Amino acid sequence: MKHVKISDLTVGNDLPLTIIAGPCQLESADHAQMIAGKMKEACDAAGAQYVFKASYDKANRTSLSGVRGLGIDAGLKVLSDIRNSMGIPVLTDVHTESQCALAAEAVDVLQIPAFLCRQTDMLLAAGETGKAVNVKKGQFLAPWEMGNIVDKIESTGNTNILLTERGTSFGYNTLVADMRGLPQMAKTGYPVVMDATHSVQQPGGKGGSSGGQREFAPVMARAAVSLGVGAVFIETHQDPDNAPSDGPNMIYLDQMPQLIDTLMRFDALAKANPIQI
DSSP: OOOEEETTEEEOTTSOOEEEEEOSBOOOHHHHHHHHHHHHHHHHHHTOEEEEEOBSOOTTOSSTTSOOOSOHHHHHHHHHHHHHHHOOOEEEEOOSHHHHHHHHTTOSEEEEOGGGTTOHHHHHHHHHTOSEEEEEOOTTOOGGGHHHHHHHHHTTTOOOEEEEEOOEEOSTTOEEOOTTHHHHHHTTSSOEEEETTGGGEETTTTSSSOEEOGGGHHHHHHHHHHHOOSEEEEEEESSGGGOSSSGGGOEEGGGHHHHHHHHHHHHHHHHHSOOOO
16 A cells, blocks of 8 residues: 655545545635645544645646636746645646646646646656646556556656546436446556546537536545545635536535545544445
8 A cells, every 4th residue: 555645634434534625626716725725624623634725827728718827837826825824735737748747846746637647748747746646547448457557657666656547438417436447547547536526527518518417426535435535626716607617527625624524524534434346
């Protein structure tokens, strides 16, 4: 069982749950700090470890008109300020090899988007930074294929790796989450993350943007945590219906404290009685 260091946190499938949460994309410094503060308060109250997440650029929007975010320079400054002033570890997506070293100066975890998870040069560039690397399993991959991705990152000497389940393509504009994939990915030894909100996304479901079924995101989170995972990834917003991206599958910010408290109760039971497969 491998453990991953993220700043002063340690993440593992056999350790207390870590919550990775924040808005889909950065909107402003004040907005990011507001969400980070409320999430930290909720996680502290429930005894959960917390990592803030947000994207400085949503490079894979459905349509050309999709709002993409603050951009790398302004976005990384916002993320760095949250990390330094609030003492919260920070995660963000990278989209090209050249972004990895830049982002690594500002954040604690580099995230490889699902569509890029097999891009060897991306994985190597992220691994070579020495930062923790969270790889989202592509919607087109079987869970046992993630071992090949692990091999690529490990070749850089970096063993701070997280593997995230975010659903598998199931027909047009639909995803399905196969919970068998969580213990299958855990066989790599690395911490497994359940992306509860993107797994209920309906990719391109609105034609020019993605739809989603946010009411099922807590269901996905509870199901995954009951199996025993290292972390849960959840996007949240105070007004999801008016968020610039992924609103249909984001959870309302004021609902997060109760959900986190519930997840920690499931987590304690799961860690006390681990599944053997």
